[in-house]
Amino acid sequence: MAQTDAAYQAMPGGPLDVDKELYRRIADGPTELTTEFVLPIRSGQAWEVPQGSLCRIVSMGPQVGDLNIWNRHNPRERMWAAKTRQLHAAHVTTYDRLWSTLPYLRPLVTITGDSLHDYGVDSDGGRVHDLLGTRCDPYTNRLLTDLDFDFHCHSNLVRAVAPYGLDERDVHDVLNVFQVTGLNDSDQYFMKTCPAQEGDYFEFFAEIDLLCALSTCPGGDLSIPMWGPGARDPIDVCRPMRVQVLKPDPSSLEGWTPPVSPAYGGLNGMRPTTWATETTGSPGSGVVEYAERGQGE
Numbered sequence: 230m231a232q233t234d235a236a237y238q239a240m241p242g243g244p245l246d247v248d249k250e251l252y253r254r255i256a257d258g259p260t261e262l263t264t265e266f267v268l269p270i271r272s273g274q275a276w277e278v279p280q281g282s283l284c285r286i287v288s289m290g291p292q293v294g295d296l297n298i299w300n301r302h303n304p305r306e307r308m309w310a311a312k313t314r315q316l317h318a319a320h321v322t323t324y325d326r327l328w329s330t331l332p333y334l335r336p337l338v339t340i341t342g343d344s345l346h347d348y349g350v351d352s353d354g355g356r357v358h359d360l361l362g363t364r365c366d367p368y369t370n371r372l373l374t375d376l377d378f379d380f381h382c383h384s385n386l387v388r389a390v391a392p393y394g395l396d397e398r399d400v401h402d403v404l405n406v407f408q409v410t411g412l413n414d415s416d417q418y419f420m421k422t423c424p425a426q427e428g429d430y431f432e433f434f435a436e437i438d439l440l441c442a443l444s445t446c447p448g449g450d451l452s453i454p455m456w457g458p459g460a461r462d463p464i465d466v467c468r469p470m471r472v473q474v475l476k477p478d479p480s481s482l483e484g485w486t487p488p489v490s491p492a493y494g495g496l497n498g499m500r501p502t503t504w505a506t507e508t509t510g511s512p513g514s515g516v517v518e519y520a521e522r523g524q525g526e
């Protein structure tokens with residue numbers, strides 16, 4: 230296994246260094262249950278998590294869930310799985326954060342509880358709570374099997390967000406909660422049987438007002454292959470999942486401050502007029518040609 234240092238390091242007191250004592254206090258403090266529902270098998274539901282609340286996804290037996298997260302007030306700001314993999318890890322646990330897309334780039338949530346925290350790395354190199362893969366979907370299913378199926382996680386999430394005015398284009402790469410995955414020696418993605426048992430939970434703190442959506446994967450606990458040799462309908466290993474939203478006592482939030490986006494003040498280089506005055510005297514270069522065109526129009 231490679232021992233090369235991580236590219237992105239959490240320096241003490243830096244933006245990736247989470248105040249664990251604060252989040253432990255929030256998670257352990259008194260809370261009031263404000264929302265609770267059970268998501269049936271092979272279905273999706275969206276729900277709101279107000280800023281400063283906790284949200285808990287509770288296992289009702291081995292079953293994986295595909296989670297999407299948006300800013301409640303701006304769906305263009307949504308969970309960015311790839312950047313979260315870089316900033317934290319490809320499998321997340323307590324005190325990791327789930328970051329939002331550009332140009333926002335701020336933590337949407339901080340993970341405050343994970344009863345599978347001790348799963349670690351199994352003998353195949355598998356880890357739990359997967360950010361490597363994405364949702365199952367009917368297009369890939371059609372590609373691989375020539376069959377149509379309308380209850381993949383992608384479709385479950387599409388139906389879930391429709392009441393909020395969102396559509397298929399808003400559904401994005403997921404966090405696969407309770408899902409064990411890894412890369413084999415050929416660098417190929419694998420999935421293993423879900424280790425979650427009834428009562429296991431994954432909990433996060435909402436840093437801003439959120440819209441969340443969860444799909445109970447039609448693959449259930451993933452113990453039966455959905456494609457290739459041995460594939461069959463795994464409906465007998467599908468189980469519902471429970472979702473709870475909890476409001477912490479306000480005193481628990483003392484010392485917490487809402488996240489802000491990085492104060493990058495540039496325009497990604499799209500300022501040709503300013504640039505032209507700075508580059509005068511370089512005739513013939515493509516730079517000036519571009520700048521003059523920008524200035525003249």
Ligand SMILES: [Zn+2]
Pocket residue numbers: 295364365381382383445446447448
């Ligand atoms: Zn799925």
